[in-house]
Amino acid sequence: MDEVFEIQKEMYKGQQYSQIYYIRLHLIRTLIYSLLPNWKPHLPVCTVLGLEEGKECIIVGTLYKHMKLKPTILSEYSKERSAAPLVSPDNFVHADDVLVLEDESGRVNLKGNVLSPSVYVTGNVVALHGKETGGGDFFVEDVLEAGLPPQLDLPNKLGEDKYVVLVSGLNVGSSSSNPLQLQLLVDHITGHLGDKKEQRTAAQIVQVVVAGDSVHIQHGLLNGQNLASKDQSKLSEPIKELDIFLTQIAAGIPIDIMPGYNDPANFALPQQPLNKCLFPGSSAYNTFRSCTNPHLFDVDTVRFLGTSGQNIDDLKKYSEANDTLEFMERTLRWRHLAPTAPNTLGCYPFTDRDPFFVESCPHVYFVGNQDKYATRILKGSEGQVVRLISIPKFSETGTAVMVNLRNLECNTLSFGIQISS
Template identity: 40%
Template structure:
């Protein structure tokens, strides 16, 4: 006797993906020209953001009981006169790398080891514009978090030493934001999955946990009920550092077997093949976006361009796969998402004594700038007529990958903006991914650790 079983097919749910137009195009570099000066980028940043910060300053300090004066130029500040002005923050830090000092040193002196932090008690904060700069002092400055490149407004007065004593500060604040359209049906919520730091090819790559993650995202793990839930994941964003570059053996470099720290005979294409296989398996089930990271085969300077599709011969054949920039804007079912592979927050981390990376990510929203320390200590392309890292709008979801641990918070702006900020650890160290609900903006970590 034979039994006939009804076939049960679960369909992956679809999501509407909106082209963000100029936001995406700003990160795509056509015709690279590295002869430009970085001063253009600082100038454009101040010109583009000054009026926004001034508007916030008038809104914050314009209704004070005692009238305060608005100063147009830094050098127009008068001693004893309460006023406010807007400029670009510059951090004077003795521990910060200085290329001029490196050039003037005797080349026989060994280079200093890379420091995890630049912050020191002797650091000074300056505010500058096209006219000059002034040193900022006061408790508000000594207790605050400041990095080079932020456009900031300050309220205070010049003291007898010629410094500007600050009593309050303001930033551009979160940008405008469209409301998330509510779901009109009783259908289950949709989710976007975020994965960072797969670390394929490294000594800490977790192949078993990686296979479990693939089965989870493709719906092969669990029974029909669990598979139906996985069908609500409409997109997977891989947030950088998918491949680990091989470590250089210093002894071989000194012996001459390697030139410039690179040995062609040691090249191994296997990590790239494994990544292509992973992406192909994912893309046959769900839409996948892969961003480059610091360790991936891509340009180092921000914005990083899409990893060349030639490295993904199998995945690139699928329409559900695309290689994108870092940082990366996308809009899924009316929810605007901004993702970064983490270099921006990693660099901010060096400027401050704090260890709270989630707070640093939240500050970039207040500064309305993804990577303010570029180009001072974070490599970036020398843009002349624009600054693509300015957040012209406030994202609903802001994910920073390759951080030390998972953390999240829903940030509410002054005008009611709601942004889910997520710091996501690398998968190779934590076996953790994140799922974000596109309707409620709730975020939950999913761990595949065997410990």
């Protein structure tokens, strides 16, 4: 089901990013228009240009957040070297940030307290209720988001336990990764570990998903020059090691591997599947699938949607929320997996579609490579039930996540290692 994220046949032919914004606006606006009769049917709908001073109306458009601290590539050129400390690179939110709404016709500055600049980011499409002030600004009184997408029903509420294992951030080859820990995981999944009860659970694992950052590659080795044989092995060793682990799993259980930020894959979203030439061992099994990031798939009738974390990491830089799950919930409500793409998150300049538009609600929505494990159930107004999962980095926490397909319950697999000899 990843076709939507595949860009094999698409080429860079001088296209720009305006199209993807245009398509996104068009998709989500049509959707929002259908919601308006239930929201505020009495209000007229305007374009930015059609605004008249003092007239209450609804406008729908793409938000643009003007950020004081946002780093720009231009400043690299015009930099005056100074001793002034740089801003923290983790978060660029500032109290002076302002939101602007744009549609094909123009832009208008947004005022009022309803719409918080720290919540929204550039690229969101929303409907706003309000009116134009004397100064040419739009005073916002209410906001409407596209809301959770419709969901397919889960038919097999009863039935037996089946588990899907989600793991991310294996970082094979990095200093934080421990081969023993990883071997324990593999042994557990393949049922070679633990007592009867554990082995029984292991036997119920039907799918393993590796959500990004599986190997750690020294980027310093990749700048142009031909490598000495010593460095060649430094580069290929972790990949071989990973292939061995994957092969062990693929021999018994279907496994999906997604590319992540640090993997030998392209940078821009959607990231394309890791090339099979990297995995000569595991790719021989038909249980092995190299997938895109984001990744959309069904196990039985349960729909999974997930990313290797870049979309949420970028939101964390350019907006604020209480925790990872809240960011995740927002992307579903906005109907868009990666609103900050292409503005601050690299993405392919699509001309005819926006693959990040969430058409139907997944049952399980996960992001990889987060700092810690967290999960909760999100319930929508039309009966949608979504299991949100923040998967921690395995190399740092030794934790993988198990989702029970029967009831969407979640628990963790943790492998502590203390070697005392």
